[in-house]
Amino acid sequence: xxxxxxxxxxxxxxxxxxxxxxxxxxxxxxxxxxxxxxxxxxxxxxxxxxxxxxxxxxxxxxxxxxxxxxxxxxxxxxxxxxxxxxxxxxxxxxxxxxxxxxxxxxxxxx
Amino acid sequence: xxxxxxxxxxxxxxxxxxxxxxxxxxxxxxxxxxxxxxxxxxxxxxxxxxxxxxxxxxxxxxxxxxxxxxxxxxxxxxxxxxxxxxxxxxxxxxxxxxxxxxxxxxxxxxxxxxxxxx
Numbered sequence: 741x742x743x744x745x746x747x748x749x750x751x752x753x754x755x756x757x758x759x760x761x762x763x764x765x766x767x768x769x770x771x772x773x774x775x776x777x778x779x780x781x782x783x784x785x786x787x788x789x790x791x792x793x794x795x796x797x798x799x800x801x802x803x804x805x806x807x808x809x810x811x812x813x814x815x816x817x818x819x820x821x822x823x824x825x826x827x828x829x830x831x832x833x834x835x836x837x838x839x840x841x842x843x844x845x846x847x848x849x850x
Numbered sequence: 851x852x853x854x855x856x857x858x859x860x861x862x863x864x865x866x867x868x869x870x871x872x873x874x875x876x877x878x879x880x881x882x883x884x885x886x887x888x889x890x891x892x893x894x895x896x897x898x899x900x901x902x903x904x905x906x907x908x909x910x911x912x913x914x915x916x917x918x919x920x921x922x923x924x925x926x927x928x929x930x931x932x933x934x935x936x937x938x939x940x941x942x943x944x945x946x947x948x949x950x951x952x953x954x955x956x957x958x959x960x961x962x963x964x965x966x967x968x
Contacts, residue, residue: 772955783942783959784893828892830957835883836946837908838957840893 742767742833746841747839755850759816763829766810772832773805775814777825778843784828788814819848852877852945854960855931862966863933870929871963873943878923881946883957888939896941899926933967940964 743766753759761775772791776784790796790803790812802815812831816823829841853876863869873882882899897905897918905918920926930937944957 774956776959783962784938786956786958791958830893832955835898836955836957837883837895837898838893839895842892 742839744829744831744839744841746827746829746844748842748844750845750847752783752847752849753817753819755819755821755848757787757819758849759819759823759846761814761816761827761829761844761846763812763814763831764810765794765812765829765831765839767831768807769835770807770810770833770836773803773812774830774838775801775803775812776828776830776840777823778828779825787827792813816846819846821848824848832837852879852958854943854945854958856943856960856963859961860964860966862968864968865934867933868929868931869933869965870927871941871943871965873960875924875945879945880923882920882926883946884918884926884928884941884943885942885944885959887942887962893942896928898942899928913951918932930954930965933965935967938965938967 745764775788788803790805796803799821800817804813826843828843830838857872879957884896885893896911897907899920904934917929940962943960946957
């Protein structure tokens, strides 16, 4: 069964720190990887997509992909209380079907 | 990205009844999907809504329980049939790609429908 694993947390970081969120996946053939943010009571919002090994930066967010290790991460620099949410890792495992991890709860303390 | 709306935003239903959820997009899209998010859990794909043909269901989901329609490139419905309390979830539609072009391989979600079954 194709799986995506995330630490459920909660991950607590102080305001201004770097939050590091991690995700591993089971299907070595996966090519597309996504990070979504979900606030309580809201639907998932796309933050980043990444397709190639290495880093991809967008503002305070950096996605990192290592296909050999089947590992995806999301770094949030200068974390703000407004970043407190559940972060969902999603992997396209074929046919444009996304498999989601359970999500990591991030709490940024001011 | 497309603007996606869902109706109703929430509902409370009695056991044994059915509810139809609508998903409307403001532009034509290639692919539409339906997900379920049970309380405290992540998203699970129910099916891919195919325009002009039967939906493609994931393992564990069947057409009799979750009939889906997609009459055109901007609209889809999901019906939750013969509901039980175990069907209490958030139901989300998502869209991917613009009709006439290749899929962008990126999904955007509607606001969701929160369903409670008593």
